[in-house]
Amino acid sequence: MTIWYTADTHFGHENILRFCNRPFSSVSQMDATLLENMWKLVKPDDHLWILGDFAFGAKAKYSAYVETIFNQLPGAERHLVVGNHDLEPTLELPWDSVSNYKELRDGPQNQLNTLCHYPMVTWNHARRGALQFFGHVHDNWHGTRNSVNVGVDVWGFKPVRFDDVARRAKKLPENRHWADAEPRSALLVAAVFSPKVAIENSPPVSGSANSKPQIFGIGAVAGNRPDALIDERQGQSGEGIEGDRFDPRFTTTGAEHLSHRAQSWL
Secondary structure, three states, X not given: OOEEEEEOOOEOOOOHHHHOOOOOOOHHHHHHHHHHHHHHHOOOOOEEEEOOOOEOOOHHHOHHHHHHHHOXXXXXXXXXXXXXXXXXXXXXXXOOEEEOEEEEEEOOXXXXXXXXXXXXXXXXXXXXXXXXXXXXOOOOOOEOOOXXXXXXXXXXXXXXXXXXXXXXXXXXXXXXXHHHHOHHHHHHHHHHHXXXXXXXXXXXXXXXXXXXXXXXXXXXXXXXXXXXXXXXXXXXXXXXXXXXXXXXXXXXXXXXXXHHHHHHHO
């Protein structure tokens, strides 16, 4: 079973052709192409998640129209994450689930990724590598390194899998507000990839006369054992290292220690 994601299909919406420069001569052609593309990818036992704006416009006000489209959707399960343009006839369709927000396990790590019609700055398990999938913005914005637009306007009018999204995420810019929303997580990333930066920006040792910086579990990066780094830092500052930031009882590698501290912060 494969999980497929899409958003902003806007079935039946005449004006979306002009608003988003969709390459179709008519809304009928658009509807047919969207359905055809789904059937080419989504297998009978797969699950399809539509992250909002299933249908819109005059046609979407009629139950008979949206039912006709819905009945042509492929997959064993069809789920809706509600968007701002999803009208009552759409919400009343026999979806397997209807939600405003959903945390769904997918990907090689089976992590809980967050599904929402709108892009987000942070979300549950974001610090642990969970991604966020959204729509709403059409072709205006692809997203960031961990929050990705799955809308049809930026995916060739086709649904996508987790692997497709994760692959694109690696090429997208970093979330500019990530450090504002998740400062501890940003520090952990800095410690792993740039130990010098992590040390220079870490707070001073408590009670230290010369205000030496704390060590935040980066021993593995420097090729040293944490207890050796503790001894070195204690010798320089004359003070013990606070257990809240570096517990001398741990004799694991720096990477393992960093992972332990990360879990305690989350």
